Amino acid sequence: MLTTKKAIAICESAIFSHRRLVLAIFALLTLFLGYQATQLKLDASFTKNIPLNHPYMQTYMKHQKDFGGANSILVAVCDKDSDIFNQDFFDTLKKVHDQLYFIPGIDRAQVSSLYSPSTRFTEVVEDGFAGGPVIPADFNSSNASALEKVRENVIKAGIVGRMVSDDFSCSMVNARLLEINPNTGEKLNTIELAERLEKQIRGEFENDKISIHIIGFAKMVGDVANGAKGVLLFFAIAIAITGLMVYLFSKSLQKTVLTIVCSIVSVIWQLGILTLLGFGLDPMSILVPFLIFAIGVSHGVQMINAVGKEVRKGLTVCKAAQFAFVSLALPGGIALLSDTVGFLTLLVIDIGIIRELAITASIGVAVIILTNLILLPVLTSYIRLGENYKSRFVNKSLTADKYWRWMSGAATTRNGIIIVVVSLVLFAFGLYQSGKMQIGDLENGAAALHESSRYNQDTFLITDKFAITVDYMSVLVETTEDGCTSHSVMQAIDDFQWKMTNVPGVQSSVSLASVAKIVNAGYNEGNPKWRVLPRNQQTLVQAIARIPTSSGLLNGNCSVMPVILFMQDHKAETIETVIAAVKDYRQQYETNDLKFKLASGPVGVMGATNEAVKGAQNPMMWYVFGAVILLCLLSFRSLRSTLVVVLPLYLVSVLAQALMTYLNIGLTVSTLPVIALGVGIGVDYGIYILSTMNEKLKQNIPVQQAYYEALQERGSAVLFTGITLAIGVSTWVFSALKFQMDMGILLTFMFVVNMLGAIIVLPALASLFWYKKQ
Template sequence: MMAIIKFLNHIERNIFRFRFSVLGIFLFITGYLLAQATNIKLDASFEKNVPLQHSYMQTYLKHQTDFGGANNVLISVCNTTGDIFNADFFTTLKGVHDQLFFIPGVNRILVNSLYAPSTRFVEVVEDGFAGGPVIPADFQPDERGLAIVKGNIEKAGIVGSMVSDDYTCSMVKSSLMEIDPQTGEKLDTLKLAKQLEVELRGEFEKDNISIHIIGFSKMVGDIADGAKGVVTFFAIAIAITAIMVYLFCNSITLTLLPILCSLIAVIWQMGMLTELGFGLDPMSILVPFLVFAIGVSHGVQMINAISKEVAKGNSARQAAQLSFRRLLVPGGIALLSDTVGFLTLLAIDIGIIRELAITASLGVGLIIFTNLLLLPILVSFVRFNEEEQKHIVENADHKLMNRLLWRKAAIVTSRKPAAIILTFTAILFIWGFNQSGELKIGELHAGAPALHEDSRYNQDTFLITDKYAISVDYMSVVVETFAESCVEHEVLNTIDTMQWRLENVPGVQSAVSLASVAKIVNTGYNEGNKRWQVLSRNQQSLVQSIARIPHTSGLLNTNCSAMPIILFMEDHKAETIERIVTAVKENAAELNTDTIKFKLASGPVGVMAATNEAVAEAQIPMMFYVYGAVTLLCLISFRSVRATVVVIAPLYVVSTLAQALMTYLDIGLTVSTLPVIALGVGIGVDYGIYILSTMSAHLKQGETMGQAYLSALKERGSAVLITGVTLAIGVSTWFFSDLKFQVDMGILLTFMFLVNMLAAIIILPALSTFLWSDKSQSKKASKTK
């Protein structure tokens, strides 16, 4: 231990001896990384949002080429004044189809609409079957041509899927590629979203025609547009922070410096991300604000220590050097705990969470340099004028809070009040633990949960869901078997049995498969008699039925070795997905054979199911890793099990209550909310470390628990309180965000900032009262003397 102290003292002396050189290095690094930070771009990708190693995603990727993926785009073209059967509407529909076809990144083979050659009708005639494209090659949008198309639409059975139930809308849809064929690089999702908005909605929407666009790329584009408002909230947070810090220290200089250093940490973070080849995902765009908030938190502690030393008559340099010496270890341990805690998120196999872990841990790690090292160096150059010095002295010596509030707060170290506090805490914890057991995994609301219900994207989603008979929420169960198996009665019958069972699961609106379509075709071959809507046991009849279904229909692959059962669902709520997935697994266990395997899952809801399961599996390990890392660092720092317990226990209580709050507010545990718990723990540990490190120093000097706690409050309490309140006010402005997930994060972080701060001031000393004995501390102090 003495060796470490000597090493730190050596660092301290050299840093302040060569402070001009150190400042020059900081200036050079900041300039370089600022230039790099200007090149950072928003970066969104479908695959980053899904657990690619999950078994469902392996099935999805394996069959993506044959059946399309979950990264689709759907455009509903609607007539606002009547039905679709007019020349103006069909001209617009063709324009949308053609424009979508030529947008880079759109899978042209899978572009489907009334104008697609693959959109065909089949009818039973006297000689058997007749059919052709729904829109003939010689189509003219006159009265006769429109009447023919209307008849073909009805014969094709696409009312409710490609044409809305009320004939006022028609759908154009396709899948998107992961690689842009023009550039050979990863598809720029945000650029494509802008193209959809400008080249489709902007070009074709007019008085009597409305365009409604949904799909992952469009959703991310809308999130990115909403995320740009984060800059406004960032500016508001800086202003609020400046006001609160000034009220705390009554010095313009000491107000500006911690804010400047925190902004430098953000600049370094952005520059480093660019250097490492990362962009900033719209879903993690809030992380820079958190880095700024954590930086301010530690900056206020440093300014608090410096102002107290200045008030004692020390020069700026002496005050800065003394504060650096005193706060380097507790501040460094707190920030290291934050960094390691965030790094534990790398264990979760979802790209966006891993990216968030890298972004957050990198930013917090840099605060060690900007706010624990650069800040005291900058303050050492400050020359305080007499009036400013007088303000600082008055602030330190005559603050009512130090005299009155902290003396009253120190009563929590008396055994009776401490017992009451711990009893109340235990009751809250038990309640929160029971409530947290009801926490749902996944989305709990219809539409895109990252956006508000009244957003354009969600309104488009609700319109499409209302206008069409099929749901935009669908999942495919892929049947893997042997080649040419679609002409085997046993295989199709097994598929038909599974489809029938799943259609009767609550939450499933309808289902379609090769088996169900083959039965309809067989009916057509038998004069439309419903009694023939069966799967023939005669192989030749099966061949006749299947021959009419092309592999471009998405119901079979080219060699008929894989066939999906497509389930159209009422919604994508967590309980609906869980119920259907459970039903699939139970029935698959019964119906699987050596040659027939039912595999989950493809389609948008299949991806959600994989993500929900990955989040559920990661929840407990993530908490274990976070608390394990923080516990280990506290043990190293304090070299005491008791000290570690009093820091960690309040954090765990607050985490549990945060999960209970999520249950109460109907916020599900998702990719965007899962990291918040880890972030809250990482930020919350700072309060406890600063309070306890000061208490420990005074306990070692022989003070009683009450005296040590009062001393800690006078030295650190004001800074902890002002930090918690400032951060909470800053994130509470997120309540007014255009993004629903930012509102949810704002609620959770406001709660965790405030309650973690209160837990450090109230629960930590109450717990310490029963774990430390004043007599033992007196004996220990006398031995030391």
């Protein structure tokens, strides 16, 4: 029967007997995949960011053609000095409207502003109704009386707060986006669209007198993509810092260069494979190559550390490399396999952007198995270490031994009990604190960007000056054909809307019923007493007939009518409150022929995403820990060995969630994967330490001595890895992207505390689980 040791021995013989062939294969694959990596593009489509199989999104997709989607753009054109009724402003507004209309990817039928023919006013006159476009066809912006006429029409149209700001200093141009670019026939490139908006709208028309403010998903993604370009700078800084620390650790320029090169090769392979599979990099997964580089360095350090120790024992570099390959193939392979499977557990989350992150990270870690466990020892076997190499470590080794002897005290029964008790207290605190963690964004504006970013400042201005924003949610009322002509149906919609308008967090609302009441009052000399829904069907039809389908308040056969709720913000608490109210109130009005369906609009998408994240949180944790437990059981063939590795990981994951509540970081699409990433990478420390301890324990060596010898062999590499990884991601706190800063803080915490868990809590647990060997 072929045992694991025999299989590793066979691989070692095959690899090191054909070193040049192995290097030639790696070189050819690196050149090929390197070329493929140059073809990789940023990809940030709207549908990747939403859980398409969620019930809310099923409703959203079903009615998207009739009522548009949540992917819209708002452009607020503002006069810095006075109100909008001047020639310069209206000339600029017209240019903005026309320019936006002709940008590829904009749904031209859905572009609306004061200049749109569909923007009309209606007034009651002696002969009945009179009305027309807010801006007449013969409008002359240089004519003062024409401007005054437009002011009157704006007030009559009832669009103050929606298309014109409350203080008359801004006017809105609203547009919806297409999924397909009509010029290319391909999926709309939102990042390219955002660049066009910046150059062709803001760049051309903003000046000392006029300011332009643009918000919407596509613009936000564009700003995130621009911020993500800074990742290249952080990547360069990480390479420099890591290279310096590897040199200080290894005392060899050759080993430092080889470690860095192999880790960079793993990144090149990862990006090349992504291109071959037809994937792109979105702004969130653009951080993954950095993590792959960091993981590669951490495992590379283990390899060069093992080579260095064997050389100092008297072996040649080639023999030392072979020995390092044999000794690290199993623990390194299991650790990297645990990382890979841990990242794959993110596939349970039904959001495209997270699934692509899972695939991207898994490919990268799988590649490291080849580049760092095969390529690195083969390359190392060719280097030459000088005669003074051993002398560099004499004093260092003596100092380290004293330190390791002191640290091994954690593996005594007395100290082990103290450490475990402290860990239980921390766990209880973390569990209590993590219970307060909220799902979704906890701050105003786009959570991916800092509050001071231009996008968020534009959002705050529009929210302040207008009664509507992109923070709206549509409850789609489905009924029978021509249901809008039924008084009972319309009354149910009106009552539901009134109750929802009074829910905390709802700023304003509009529906077919509320507009029909205004029209009915208009038929009765504008008397407010007649602002009701007519019980007579003919009168009701008369009121509804004046509301076109282009208003977005009804579909073609009047069987679907949205109730649009404009929210104060999109904070997690606000969304949860409003959705809970919808679910509660709709029960009072729903019948077999009348359904109130959630949800459309940007906040509807956020609500679905928050629920998807909440639903995936626990399964993701079960899967990631289940995968780690299974692989540890297969590797160590011992339940207590598995528990010794996994329990510190679980403690750290709970403490990380507690840290999120303390720092006011919500569980979102960007922060949810951090826990899985932290666990996947953190398990490496414990596996490397325990794999050495296990060998010693099988020889009946006492626990403390086994831990001491494990520290001698792997301790410096584990400490170095934890510190290096933490320093690398800690630079993210200076990022222009808030979500990268949040990820950097959380990953720094998890890297450091997982390392501490491996060198403090793991031996403490071992001292109790193997108490007979004290």
